Amino acid sequence: xxxxxxxxxxxxxxxxNENGEASYISVFFYILAAVVLIAFIINVFQIISAKQQMxxxxxxxxxxxxxxxxxxxxxxSLFDFLSGEISGARDLSYSVECSDSEDRIQIGSPFYVxxxxxxxxxxxxxxxxxxxxxRSIGAxxxxxxxx
Numbered sequence: 001x002x003x004x005x006x007x008x009x010x011x012x013x014x015x016x017n018e019n020g021e022a023s024y025i026s027v028f029f030y031i032l033a034a035v036v037l038i039a040f041i042i043n044v045f046q047i048i049s050a051k052q053q054m055x056x057x058x059x060x061x062x063x064x065x066x067x068x069x070x071x072x073x074x075x076x077s078l079f080d081f082l083s084g085e086i087s088g089a090r091d092l093s094y095s096v097e098c099s100d101s102e103d104r105i106q107i108g109s110p111f112y113v114x115x116x117x118x119x120x121x122x123x124x125x126x127x128x129x130x131x132x133x134x135r136s137i138g139a140x141x142x143x144x145x146x147x
Contacts, residue, residue, distance in 0.1 A: 091118045
C-alpha cells in the first residue's frame with residue numbers, strides 16, 4: 001500500500017511539473033517524422049484505391065469478353081476508357097489467357113483477364129522511391145457459341 005501511494009505522488013508531481021524538456025530541434029524532428037508518416041499513409045491509400053479501380057476494370061473486361069466470346073476492338077476501346085479513369089497507376093496493360101484463341105473463345109471455355117499497372121511510393125512531390133507492380137485478375141466463362 002505504501003508503494004502505491006509513493007508512485008501516485010510521483011506521477012502527480014510529474015504531471016503537475018511545468019518544466020519543458022523539448023527543444024526546437026526535437027520539435028522539428030517530431031514534426032518532420034509526422035509529415036513523412038502522413039505522406040506514406042496517403043501513398044498507401046492511393047495504391048489501394050488504384051488496385052480497387054484495376055479490379056473493377058478487370059471485372060468489366062471479363063463481362064465484355066463473356067458476352068462477345070473473345071477479344072476484339074470493343075474490348076480494346078473499353079480498356080482504353082477504363083484505364084483513363086484509373087488514377088494513381090501508370091503503364092496499364094491487360095492480357096487474356098485461355099485454352100482457345102483469344103479472338104474466338106467457345107462457349108463454356110474458361111478464360112482469365114489480367115490488368116497490370118505500376119504504382120509508386122515516394123511521399124510528396126512524386127519522388128517514386130519504391131515502384132510496385134499491381135495486378136488484378138478476373139476469371140470468366142465464355143457465353144458465346146461459335147459455329
